[in-house]
Amino acid sequence: METPKVFESEYRFCLILWEHEPIKSSELVNLCKEQLGWKPTTTYTVIKRLSEKGVLKNENTIVSSLVSKDEVQASEINEMVEKTFEGSLPAFIAAFTKHQKISDKEIDEVQRMIDRFRKGE
Amino acid sequence: MTEFFLNVVNMSISASWLVCAVLLLRLLLKKAPKWINVLLWGIVAVRLICPFSFESVLSLIPSSQTINPEIALNAPVIDSGLTIIDNVINPIIGEATISLQPEKDVNLFQFIMPYLAGVWLVGIAALLIYTLISFLRLKRKIGTAVLLRDNIYQSEAVVSPFVLGIIKPKIYLPFNMNGQDMDHVIAHEQAHIRRRDHWWKPLGFAVLTLHWFNPMVWLGYILLCRDIELACDEKVVKELNNEQRADYSEALLACSVNRRMIAACPLAFGEVGVKDRIKSVLNYKKPAFWIIIVAVIASIVTAICFLTNPLNKGFSIEPKSDFDIYEIEKHYYDKVVGADIANESDGYYDIAITKDMFLYKYFKAQGGTIDNSWIDIGKLVKQEDTTVIEALIKDNIPVKYKFFGIKEFYVALDESEIQSASCVIIMNNGDILFANIPAYTTENRYVSNLMKLKIKNSEIQNGTYKLSKEIYFNGAYSYVPDLENDKFEIKTNGGMHIYHFTGEVLSTGARYEEVKLNKSNFSDLFDNMEIWSADINLEDLLKNNKKAWCHNTPDDIGGYPYMLLLQKDGTLCMIFADFENGAPISIRYVYELEYTANIENGFDNSSMELYDLGYSLQVIVETYEMTTQFPDKTENFTFDVRNGTKGNLPNGANFEITECDLQTGRLTIQLSGTALHSTSQAEHTILNEIIVEQDSDGITLSDNGNKQFFTFRFIEINQNHDESGSQ
Structure with a gap:
C-alpha cells in the first residue's frame, strides 16, 4: 500500500500519537491542546480524517497508529490556499499578505538592490 | 430608506472632495512618516460615516447636501456647490421623464430613486455575504494550525503570513521558514498588531461596504491598505541597522517568491508591490522633526476644512414663487396636551409663508371655526438675537438640534396687547421648526407648541382629469357621470382641491382632506358586491391604495364626488357617493381618472370666471x-x-x-x-x-x-x- 501523504500539521499530530499510543482520544485531545494549541473539535476532525486516510485507527475511543514514523512521508504538501479569498476582498483579515505576481527578472533586480545596499552603496 | 440612502450619497460626495485633498497631501508629504497617511484616511472615514457636522466658514467642501432629500423627491434639482456641474445636471434631471401611463409623465429622477436605494442595499448585502463566506472558509483551512509560541501559529495552508482576529489577533506563518526571515516577519506582524491595524483595516472595509458605489472610496481603501503596510514597515525598520534592513528586505523578497507557486494571482487590493516596499525599507531615513510637525498641522487643517460643512448659503425661507405651504410633520411639544403627543393633525394647521414674508395658518379641524380660509397671523421679521428662542425651546427639541444650533429665526407678532408670537426657526441643517409663544414680549413668555414643518408636496399632477375606466357602477340611479363631459380639476398646492365640472359648468369645488380608508368611511358603503368590474374588486382597491382624500362637508345630494384615491401604481380613482345629513350612506360609482391636460389649458376663459382656482x-x-x-x-x-x-x-x-x-x-x-x-x-x-x-x-x-x-x-x-x- 502506498504510504499515505499527510499535511505538515497532521504530521505534528502523528508525532504526538507515536509518542503516546495507544491513547484514549480524550487524553489525546488534551495533549494536542497543550502542544499544538488545537481546539478539541479540531483534534477530533483530524483523528477522523487520518483514520479515513488509513493512518490511524480509533477503536472504542482508543487511538493507535497504523503506519510508523518512517513510513509517513513528511509532508511537502502545502495545502493551496484558494484564490477566492486570498488577498481578495476579505480585508477583514488584517491580512498583511503580500502577494504580487513577481517575475524572475524583478526578483533578480530586487536582490541586486539589496546586495548593493549591503555593500554600502 | 430612500432618504437615508440619499444622505449616504451626500456624505459620499462630500468625502470624495476630501479624498482628492488627501491624495494631494500624500504627494506633498512624501517625506513625512507614513502613519500620517493612515491618519488622513482616518479623517476620510469620519467624513464617510458621521452625518453630523459643524458649519464653518473654513469649509472647503463645495456642498454638504448635493442632493437634498426633500427637494430631490419633489422637484429634482441638485446643489453640488459648483455651478458648472449644477447647470449641466439640473436641466437633465428636471426634464427627464418616464411615461408610466399615456399622457402622464413622471420625473425620471424621482421615479428611480427608490430603486437605486434598493440596489445599494443589495450591494451591501452581497459584499457582506461574500466577506463572511470567505472568512469562514479561511478559518476552516487554518483550523489545524499548530502553535509555535505566544500567539503565533503555523499552518501548511498559509502561504503568506498574516494576522487574523480582531479581539485576540493571532499571527499565522507557513511552515519551513528560515529562522532569520521568520524573526523579521514576526516583527512585522507584531508591529501591525501594536498599531492596531487589525482594527483599522476591517473598519475601513466596513465603511467601504456602505459606500461601495463610490470609486473614490475604493481608491481610498486601496491606498489605505498600502499606507498601512508602509507604516508598518517603517515601524519595524526604524529599529534596525543597515545589515538588518537588508535581511528584512530579503525576508520580504522570500515571502513573495514563495508565492510564485500560485499561478495567476490577481493583484490584491491594497497590497504594495514588494519592490516598492523594499526600496522604501532600504532608503528609510528617520524623518526630521519639523517635517512631522508640518504634517500634523497639515492634517489638522485638512480636518477642519473638510470635516466641517459649508455655511448654508442660499437656504432661505423666502418662497421662490408667490407662497410656500408647509404642513406639520412632527409635534415635539404641546403644552395643552402634554409633552408626549401622538402625531395627530386634528386641531392643527397648515402654514403658509408668502413672498413678502407674511405668515398664514389654515386650520384643519373639521367644521372649523374659520370657514376654509387662511388666517393672517402677521409678518415674519428676522431676529438677530437667538438666545431668547434657544432658551425657550431647548428642553423640548430632540438632541440632534442641540447639536446643530439655530441658524435663523423669524417672529410674527400678533396685534393684541400681550403680543403672542408665531416663530419660524431654521436649524443649521435646514430643518424648519415652528413654535407658538404666548406673551412673547413679556417676561412670562412660554412655548405652547413646538413642531417640525415640512413643505407640502404632492404626488398628484395638478390638472384636468376625465373619467376613464369604470370600476364599480350602480346603474340604479338616474344621474350617471358623463364620460365625455365630466371633468375634474385637481389642484394640490395649499391642500387638495378638486373641482367637478359637468359639461363645463362647475357643480362642486372644494377642499378635500386626507383620510385613512376604513370600514365606516369606505368598505361598508359598498352595498352591492355584484357590480364591480371584472378585474378589480373592493379588496384590490384597498390593497393597492396609497392615499385617500375625502370631502368633509358635502351637500346632501346624490352622486357626489366623495373621495379621491391615489393607488400605489399611480392610478387615481374618483368615488361618487350618496349623502344624507352630511354623511355618506352608500357608494354609487367608482371610476379611474385619466389625465387630460395641464391646468392652464384646462378650460377656456369663459368658464374661468365660474370657479375658484384655489x-x-x-x-x-x-x-x-x-x-x-x-x-x-x-x-x-x-x-x-x-x-x-x-x-x-x-x-x-x-x-x-x-x-x-x-x-x-x-x-x-x-x-x-x-x-x-x-x-x-x-x-x-x-x-x-x-x-x-x-x-x-x-x-x-x-x-x-x-x-x-x-x-x-x-x-x-x-x-x-x-x-x-x-x-
Whole structure:
C-alpha cells in the first residue's frame, strides 16, 4: 500500500500519537491542546480524517497508529490556499499578505538592490 | 430608506472632495512618516460615516447636501456647490421623464430613486455575504494550525503570513521558514498588531461596504491598505541597522517568491508591490522633526476644512414663487396636551409663508371655526438675537438640534396687547421648526407648541382629469357621470382641491382632506358586491391604495364626488357617493381618472370666471380720499414732507400719499399690499377705515385699530425748516 501523504500539521499530530499510543482520544485531545494549541473539535476532525486516510485507527475511543514514523512521508504538501479569498476582498483579515505576481527578472533586480545596499552603496 | 440612502450619497460626495485633498497631501508629504497617511484616511472615514457636522466658514467642501432629500423627491434639482456641474445636471434631471401611463409623465429622477436605494442595499448585502463566506472558509483551512509560541501559529495552508482576529489577533506563518526571515516577519506582524491595524483595516472595509458605489472610496481603501503596510514597515525598520534592513528586505523578497507557486494571482487590493516596499525599507531615513510637525498641522487643517460643512448659503425661507405651504410633520411639544403627543393633525394647521414674508395658518379641524380660509397671523421679521428662542425651546427639541444650533429665526407678532408670537426657526441643517409663544414680549413668555414643518408636496399632477375606466357602477340611479363631459380639476398646492365640472359648468369645488380608508368611511358603503368590474374588486382597491382624500362637508345630494384615491401604481380613482345629513350612506360609482391636460389649458376663459382656482396671492390696492383743513388756508403753511409720503401700515401693507392739494387740503392715500386669499372670497380689504385726526399741529392717520401710522405736520413756510418733523 502506498504510504499515505499527510499535511505538515497532521504530521505534528502523528508525532504526538507515536509518542503516546495507544491513547484514549480524550487524553489525546488534551495533549494536542497543550502542544499544538488545537481546539478539541479540531483534534477530533483530524483523528477522523487520518483514520479515513488509513493512518490511524480509533477503536472504542482508543487511538493507535497504523503506519510508523518512517513510513509517513513528511509532508511537502502545502495545502493551496484558494484564490477566492486570498488577498481578495476579505480585508477583514488584517491580512498583511503580500502577494504580487513577481517575475524572475524583478526578483533578480530586487536582490541586486539589496546586495548593493549591503555593500554600502 | 430612500432618504437615508440619499444622505449616504451626500456624505459620499462630500468625502470624495476630501479624498482628492488627501491624495494631494500624500504627494506633498512624501517625506513625512507614513502613519500620517493612515491618519488622513482616518479623517476620510469620519467624513464617510458621521452625518453630523459643524458649519464653518473654513469649509472647503463645495456642498454638504448635493442632493437634498426633500427637494430631490419633489422637484429634482441638485446643489453640488459648483455651478458648472449644477447647470449641466439640473436641466437633465428636471426634464427627464418616464411615461408610466399615456399622457402622464413622471420625473425620471424621482421615479428611480427608490430603486437605486434598493440596489445599494443589495450591494451591501452581497459584499457582506461574500466577506463572511470567505472568512469562514479561511478559518476552516487554518483550523489545524499548530502553535509555535505566544500567539503565533503555523499552518501548511498559509502561504503568506498574516494576522487574523480582531479581539485576540493571532499571527499565522507557513511552515519551513528560515529562522532569520521568520524573526523579521514576526516583527512585522507584531508591529501591525501594536498599531492596531487589525482594527483599522476591517473598519475601513466596513465603511467601504456602505459606500461601495463610490470609486473614490475604493481608491481610498486601496491606498489605505498600502499606507498601512508602509507604516508598518517603517515601524519595524526604524529599529534596525543597515545589515538588518537588508535581511528584512530579503525576508520580504522570500515571502513573495514563495508565492510564485500560485499561478495567476490577481493583484490584491491594497497590497504594495514588494519592490516598492523594499526600496522604501532600504532608503528609510528617520524623518526630521519639523517635517512631522508640518504634517500634523497639515492634517489638522485638512480636518477642519473638510470635516466641517459649508455655511448654508442660499437656504432661505423666502418662497421662490408667490407662497410656500408647509404642513406639520412632527409635534415635539404641546403644552395643552402634554409633552408626549401622538402625531395627530386634528386641531392643527397648515402654514403658509408668502413672498413678502407674511405668515398664514389654515386650520384643519373639521367644521372649523374659520370657514376654509387662511388666517393672517402677521409678518415674519428676522431676529438677530437667538438666545431668547434657544432658551425657550431647548428642553423640548430632540438632541440632534442641540447639536446643530439655530441658524435663523423669524417672529410674527400678533396685534393684541400681550403680543403672542408665531416663530419660524431654521436649524443649521435646514430643518424648519415652528413654535407658538404666548406673551412673547413679556417676561412670562412660554412655548405652547413646538413642531417640525415640512413643505407640502404632492404626488398628484395638478390638472384636468376625465373619467376613464369604470370600476364599480350602480346603474340604479338616474344621474350617471358623463364620460365625455365630466371633468375634474385637481389642484394640490395649499391642500387638495378638486373641482367637478359637468359639461363645463362647475357643480362642486372644494377642499378635500386626507383620510385613512376604513370600514365606516369606505368598505361598508359598498352595498352591492355584484357590480364591480371584472378585474378589480373592493379588496384590490384597498390593497393597492396609497392615499385617500375625502370631502368633509358635502351637500346632501346624490352622486357626489366623495373621495379621491391615489393607488400605489399611480392610478387615481374618483368615488361618487350618496349623502344624507352630511354623511355618506352608500357608494354609487367608482371610476379611474385619466389625465387630460395641464391646468392652464384646462378650460377656456369663459368658464374661468365660474370657479375658484384655489388660493392665490392677491395684490390689493385701495384708495382713500379725505379732506383736511389747514389752520390757515393761506400759503403760509404746508405739509412737512421731509419724512416722505410713503410708509408701512402696522400690518405691513404699504401706503403712499399720492395726492396732496394745498389749496383744498385734500389728501389721497393709496394702500397696497398682498394677501393670501381664496379666490372665491368676494372682497378683500387691507384696512377697513382710515381715521384722520387733525389738530393744530398736523394730521394723524390711524387705522381702525387706533394705531397711528403716519403724521403730517404743518409747517409755516417762512419759518425754519428744521422744526420738529413728523414721525
